[in-house]
Each structure stands twice: as structure tokens, then as C-alpha cells.
Amino acid sequence: MAATGAGESKKAAAGSIAHSKTLLKKRVTYILKSTVFPPEPDCLRELRLATATHPMAVMAASPDEVQLFGLLVEMLGAKNSIEVGVFTGYSLLATALALLDDGKIVAIDVNRESYDQIGAPVIEKAGMAHKIDFRVGLAMPVLDQLLAETVTTIALALQEENVGRFDFAFVDADKVNFLNYHERLLRLVRVGGLIAYDNTLWSGTVAAPPDDETISERDRTLAAATREFNAAIAADRRVHVCQLAIADGLTLCRRVA
Ligand SMILES: C[S@@+](CC[C@H](N)C(=O)[O-])C[C@H]1O[C@@H](n2cnc3c(N)ncnc32)[C@H](O)[C@@H]1O
Numbered sequence: 001m002a003a004t005g006a007g008e009s010k011k012a013a014a015g016s017i018a019h020s021k022t023l024l025k026k027r028v029t030y031i032l033k034s035t036v037f038p039p040e041p042d043c044l045r046e047l048r049l050a051t052a053t054h055p056m057a058v059m060a061a062s063p064d065e066v067q068l069f070g071l072l073v074e075m076l077g078a079k080n081s082i083e084v085g086v087f088t089g090y091s092l093l094a095t096a097l098a099l100l101d102d103g104k105i106v107a108i109d110v111n112r113e114s115y116d117q118i119g120a121p122v123i124e125k126a127g128m129a130h131k132i133d134f135r136v137g138l139a140m141p142v143l144d145q146l147l148a149e150t151v152t153t154i155a156l157a158l159q160e161e162n163v164g165r166f167d168f169a170f171v172d173a174d175k176v177n178f179l180n181y182h183e184r185l186l187r188l189v190r191v192g193g194l195i196a197y198d199n200t201l202w203s204g205t206v207a208a209p210p211d212d213e214t215i216s217e218r219d220r221t222l223a224a225a226t227r228e229f230n231a232a233i234a235a236d237r238r239v240h241v242c243q244l245a246i247a248d249g250l251t252l253c254r255r256v257a
Helices: 006-036 042-051 063-076 090-098 113-125 139-148 175-188 202-207 217-234
Strands: 080-084 104-109 132-136 150-153 158-161 166-171 189-198 239-244 250-255
Touching: 006 063, 042 090, 042 113, 063 090, 063 166, 063 189, 063 250, 080 090, 080 139, 080 175, 090 104, 090 113, 090 166, 104 139, 139 175, 166 175, 175 189, 175 217, 202 217, 217 239, 217 250
Parallel strands: 080 104, 080 166, 104 132, 166 189
Antiparallel strands: 150 158, 189 250, 239 250
């Protein structure tokens, strides 16, 4: 039967949104069960389950998202990577597993407590600890330091700049500074390399009307910053971009200039 008054059509709309949300949840559950969990490496599973016991577990990337990172890193044949925002090291381990054997990840976090307590023992057991170069600090000065640093390549005994040396970067911290990180990462990541930004849908609030009272002040501010970031990236001709509706929104940028 067709809804008649404004109240009824609102109810019908709410009903259909709830239905779509349920379907979306079921779709993700299906993807996890059918495609993500069966081939998941044991160590990644162990760290995922250990991370789930942390009171801030919601901060970790989603299993389907880290599976995608593994695939992308493999396809890039990546050797050097950067991760901004480590937490327990869940996405870090997924990246480390896919990097070449002599690869390295510069892992940046203001705090390494969750990593030391939960992630580090699993990463050690998985034989991946040699790939992690953990830097404790705010991301901005650490990225600036990376830009200023040179590294010695053992094979050639040469000093090499960090500029253009990285194949992949994942940014998962401090959303309001994404554009500042972008400028630095565009110098650190090589042409053809990939930069991935997390939470670019900010729980879907980017698409909400500005007067939506169900959204908190903090989320409104972060949604506005995220919208600004998304618009800037879409207009940035130095990258080829693709935004995926996976997890909380993931934006992939391939450096082309
Ligand atoms: C969303 S969590 C990272 C989750 C991780 N990538 C994963 O998937 O398991 C964000 C992390 O960023 C760190 N963080 C927040 N602001 C930061 C900043 N300005 N610089 C560096 N790290 C920061 C926090 O301590 C936290 O551990």
C-alpha cells in the first residue's frame, strides 16, 4: 500500500534505510566468511583476534581492507612502505607479509604501547620483525625527518635519499592533517607508487546534510575536514584516485607526477 502523509513517507524512508543497512552488514559478513577468512594467514588471524580484545578495537582496519592491502602491495612488488597510525599493528602485519623479504616499513605512531603489548609478539613470531622500523612521534615531524634523511643501501654502499624511495603508504591517523601528509607523501612515494587514506567516508557522515542533528559536533567537524580532503584529492592531477566504499571509506591515490 502506498504511504500517504509526510509522516508515513518519512517512516517508509527510515524503514528502507534500516533494511539497506541490514543488507550491507550481511554483505560484509558474507565477504568475510567466503573470501577473507579462509585464506587469512594464521598470524594475521591471531593478531586480529588479539586486537578485538582491546577496548579501542574499533580503531583497527577491517579484515577485508587489510586483505586488499596485501594484494596491492604484492602487485606493486613493494619493498619500502610507510604506515601512519599503527595501534596494535594489524594493518602493519598485513603489509609486512606482502612486502618483499628485504622490505621495510617505517611505522609511525605517537604511542607504541598497544603495539608492544599486542602486535609485536605476533609480528616477531611471524618472522616479520626485521621489516619494521618503528618511529615514535607525531607523524608530521617524522615525515619531515624522513624527507631530510638519507639511507645507506648495503649492496651498493651508497647513500640514497628517501625522496621517491617508497612504494606504498597507508595513512590511518589524525584525519585533520591528511592534506599535510599528502604533500609529504607525494615526495616520499615514487611515481607509480600508491598512497591509501583510511576513513574517507567518516561513518557515512560526509554524505549527511549539514543540519543533521543526529551527528555530534565532533563528527560534523571531522566530516567537513574529510569532505575538504576528498574534494582536494579529486582535483589533484598529481595522482590517479579511486575512493572505495570498503570499511569506513578508503581512498587510493596512485602517484602519476
Ligand atoms: C586508527 S589507529 C591505527 C590503526 C591501524 N592502522 C590498524 O589498522 O590496526 C590510529 C593510531 O594513530 C595514532 N595517532 C593519532 N594521532 C597521531 C599523530 N598525529 N601522529 C602519529 N600517530 C598518531 C594513535 O596513537 C593510534 O594508535
